[in-house]
Amino acid sequence: MNCGSFENRLTELLEGRSGEASRQATIAELERHAEECPECNGAAALVELAARPAGQRDALELPPESYWKGFNPAVARRLDQVDVERPGPGWRRYAVAAAMVVALFAGWLLRGRLDPGTGSGQGVAASGERSEDPDWSRLEEVIRQASPEELAEALRGLPGEWAGIEASGWGGDWISGADELNDTDRLELMDWLDQLEQSERRPTS
Amino acid sequence: MEPLLRERAQAPDESGLAKRFRAGDRAAFDEIVTLHRLTVYSVARRLLRRHEDADEAAQVAFVRAWAARARFRGDAQLKTWLTRIVLNVSKSMLSARRVDSVLPDESDWADSERTDPDVRIDRVRLTHELRRAVGGLPPRQREVVMLKVYEGMTYREVAEILELSEGAVKAHLHQAVSNLKRDLGKSEPMEKAR
Numbered sequence: 001m002n003c004g005s006f007e008n009r010l011t012e013l014l015e016g017r018s019g020e021a022s023r024q025a026t027i028a029e030l031e032r033h034a035e036e037c038p039e040c041n042g043a044a045a046l047v048e049l050a051a052r053p054a055g056q057r058d059a060l061e062l063p064p065e066s067y068w069k070g071f072n073p074a075v076a077r078r079l080d081q082v083d084v085e086r087p088g089p090g091w092r093r094y095a096v097a098a099a100m101v102v103a104l105f106a107g108w109l110l111r112g113r114l115d116p117g118t119g120s121g122q123g124v125a126a127s128g129e130r131s132e133d134p135d136w137s138r139l140e141e142v143i144r145q146a147s148p149e150e151l152a153e154a155l156r157g158l159p160g161e162w163a164g165i166e167a168s169g170w171g172g173d174w175i176s177g178a179d180e181l182n183d184t185d186r187l188e189l190m191d192w193l194d195q196l197e198q199s200e201r202r203p204t205s
Numbered sequence: 206m207e208p209l210l211r212e213r214a215q216a217p218d219e220s221g222l223a224k225r226f227r228a229g230d231r232a233a234f235d236e237i238v239t240l241h242r243l244t245v246y247s248v249a250r251r252l253l254r255r256h257e258d259a260d261e262a263a264q265v266a267f268v269r270a271w272a273a274r275a276r277f278r279g280d281a282q283l284k285t286w287l288t289r290i291v292l293n294v295s296k297s298m299l300s301a302r303r304v305d306s307v308l309p310d311e312s313d314w315a316d317s318e319r320t321d322p323d324v325r326i327d328r329v330r331l332t333h334e335l336r337r338a339v340g341g342l343p344p345r346q347r348e349v350v351m352l353k354v355y356e357g358m359t360y361r362e363v364a365e366i367l368e369l370s371e372g373a374v375k376a377h378l379h380q381a382v383s384n385l386k387r388d389l390g391k392s393e394p395m396e397k398a399r
Contacts, residue, residue, distance in 0.1 A: 011378060060250055062247075078265075
């Protein structure tokens with residue numbers, strides 16, 4: 001066995017692709033190679049890991065049964081609290097969240113407004129690319145200043161995977177095209193909304 | 206079988222449950238919480254390390270799932286959907302608190318075999334060494350190792366959760382093995398933990 005096939009066989013074992021009979025033989029071969037090969041010696045720990053069944057590879061010491069008995073009621077209490085505290089579907093909040101998605105993924109409409117110094121459109125929106133670290137407060141400010149017509153137009157310009165999202169009068173049903181999205185995309189949108197909510201809660205200096 | 210392991214082993218037909226959940230049935234949601242709380246908690250715990258953080262992330266994830274119930278249409282399984290939620294919640298917590306997820310947790314990770322103290326010490330050492338190395342992987346590779354190797358999910362499930370193709374997940378795992386091998390090779394060779 002050479003080092004390349006060592007890695008391949010080790011990966012197969014970690015994937016759980018080997019049958020039980022060949023598994024034992026593979027483990028023995030891998031152990032032998034790890035022992036003899038200075039390049040692969042450190043990977044003995046990985047072989048040991050791979051040799052364990054998936055559920056026992058890094059067993060967590062789980063909280064006691066009493067914790068789990070209290071878990072569902074704790075979630076239920078949070079739900080009750082959220083239902084009481086959460087305001088109704090404020091259109092502005094949803095509109096801003098939607099527009100943030102637009103600004104980050106489409107970007108072209110708000111070009112030039114994100115760089116307060118030069119107005120040259122070198123900001124997040126101007127790039128047309130998703131930034132890893134968007135300037136949320138700046139984006140929010142810009143979007144708040146945009147008219148509903150501009151935001152609606154921006155939504156119509158959504159590219160690729162975001163196509164199909166439309167503003168729906170900026171009301172409670174903030175994305176009428178959401179049925180076109182899969183569950184993962186909808187979650188992504190929820191994440192943007194959460195980001196917005198967090199930025200709104202931050203104290204302003 | 207212990208109750209918690211039984212929870213994890215169950216794989217009921219969830220379509221009826223999901224339908225009731227989408228309709229706002231709190232009893233159905235409670236069943237979903239019971240079915241998936243262990244997976245949700247475990248994913249959070251692996252990322253956040255501390256029980257208190259994992260507890261918070263798991264609860265927030267379920268609250269978020271409830272809030273988003275109307276948008277769950279069953280494209281994904283409940284388990285993968287919930288895992289994706291808790292992964293995002295955990296990553297947000299890490300990012301917001303600047304928690305260093307790669308630090309080994311000295312206190313509360315354990316091995317189920319406790320009979321021989323020497324074996325246990327070796328295994329705990331092995332586990333910590335691996336955890337340190339896994340913690341040093343790039344984020345995507347770390348997530349793949351966590352979900353595929355530790356949680357034992359299928360490639361399809363991991364791909365759905367991470368929004369990658371199955372091929373990309375496989376490539377990440379292969380790269381992770383190479384990186385782990387290189388990293389572990391730098392540290393002191395270990396005795397076999399048997």
